[in-house]
Amino acid sequence: xxxxxxxxxxxxxxxxAQSGGPTVVINSSVxxxxxxxxxxxxxxxxxxxxxxxxxxxxxxxxxxxDEKAKTIGALKHTPAAALGTCRYKIDFANNPEQxxxxxxxxxxxxxxxxxxxFFYAGGNDSQDTSNKIHEEAVKRGYELRxxxxxxxxxxxxxxxxxxxxxxxxxxxxxxxxxxxxxDVGSMATDDGSCCIVxxxxxxxxxxxxxxxxxxxxEDDAPHIILLPEIRLNEEAFLAKIKETIDRLGYCIVxxxxxxxxxxxxxxxxxxxxxxxxxxxxxxGAAESLKELIQGKLNLKxxxxxxxxxxxxxxxxxxxxxxxxxxxxxxxxxKAALEGKSGFMVKxxxxxxxx
Numbered sequence: 001x002x003x004x005x006x007x008x009x010x011x012x013x014x015x016x017a018q019s020g021g022p023t024v025v026i027n028s029s030v031x032x033x034x035x036x037x038x039x040x041x042x043x044x045x046x047x048x049x050x051x052x053x054x055x056x057x058x059x060x061x062x063x064x065x066d067e068k069a070k071t072i073g074a075l076k077h078t079p080a081a082a083l084g085t086c087r088y089k090i091d092f093a094n095n096p097e098q099x100x101x102x103x104x105x106x107x108x109x110x111x112x113x114x115x116x117x118f119f120y121a122g123g124n125d126s127q128d129t130s131n132k133i134h135e136e137a138v139k140r141g142y143e144l145r146x147x148x149x150x151x152x153x154x155x156x157x158x159x160x161x162x163x164x165x166x167x168x169x170x171x172x173x174x175x176x177x178x179x180x181x182x183d184v185g186s187m188a189t190d191d192g193s194c195c196i197v198x199x200x201x202x203x204x205x206x207x208x209x210x211x212x213x214x215x216x217x218e219d220d221a222p223h224i225i226l227l228p229e230i231r232l233n234e235e236a237f238l239a240k241i242k243e244t245i246d247r248l249g250y251c252i253v254x255x256x257x258x259x260x261x262x263x264x265x266x267x268x269x270x271x272x273x274x275x276x277x278x279x280x281x282x283x284g285a286a287e288s289l290k291e292l293i294q295g296k297l298n299l300k301x302x303x304x305x306x307x308x309x310x311x312x313x314x315x316x317x318x319x320x321x322x323x324x325x326x327x328x329x330x331x332x333x334k335a336a337l338e339g340k341s342g343f344m345v346k347x348x349x350x351x352x353x354x
Contacts, residue, residue, distance in 0.1 A: 032329020
């Protein structure tokens with residue numbers, strides 16, 4: 001989003017909302033926004049938008065001022081999206097008439113509640129929505145400071161070193177893959193066995209790649225990692241599985257849900273089902289790979305789909321991830337109070353070592 005600065009001599013109410021798939025730490029960012037906002041008299045009322053932009057359009061707002069400090073602090077360790085979330089898109093490209101109506105309704109709600117600070121925690125599509133709202137506010141001459149708060153387990157937002165949510169999902173997945181490897185490897189079989197662990201990450205392989213961090217030796221799981229960015233070479237893939245089985249007696253494969261075949265098509269996509277952003281619904285890369293392995297190698301193969309567990313495992317969250325998410329919320333409020341609008345908070349790596 002374009003970074004603009006407005007006059008900082010005004011007061012008003014604050015609205016914070018969440019969008020897209022939840023992460024273990026998205027509530028920590030909301031806690032950061034609320035806690036920091038409470039320190040500044042320029043921010044008169046603090047509202048939460050229920051279920052993202054969809055709820056705001058329906059004027060589903062809650063007053064957060066009366067919430068106890070202990071309740072807000074507990075958000076740091078609460079999974080899912082405390083305010084609720086959505087995947088609603090204000091789509092000028094494909095549905096300009098509805099998008100215009102949505103913007104009219106949105107600003108009607110903002111003006112009715114004197115919202116002058118808007119914070120939207122989410123990933124790529126959510127940041128796109130934030131940008132549209134910022135541009136619309138400028139166009140309408142409505143003084144509104146819009147700051148995007150980064151959130152995505154996919155770790156694919158540009159301009160930031162990494163994304164809040166990624167550290168926790170990697171911690172959970174890497175540990176789980178290591179443990180699954182120990183389990184599968186402990187079961188003796190005559191022909192060997194293969195297990196495919198499917199993880200999230202449609203277009204970016206950061207989550208799949210991150211499962212390697214728990215490896216202590218070359219023979220530890222995962223033995224093969226399939227990324228969405230690299231098209232699957234079936235011949236090489238099957239040969240690697242066979243070589244691993246011959247050597248270890250088992251093979252653990254980690255596959256990103258968006259793995260593509262040689263033609264560039266997602267092997268797990270169900271083209272008959274489309275989500276609200278126009279993406280084909282992914283129904284199972286692991287199952288497609290299982291059919292390939294069993295059909296070509298006649299090898300016993302099982303699948304594990306980590307699904308929602310990987311983004312909801314608050315019991316296994318990264319402490320650093322929690323702290324960074326909180327800091328992003330705090331930084332967003334400070335930036336808005338400095339008169340800034342139309343950008344997303346980012347994390348900058350200052351040290352050469354993590």
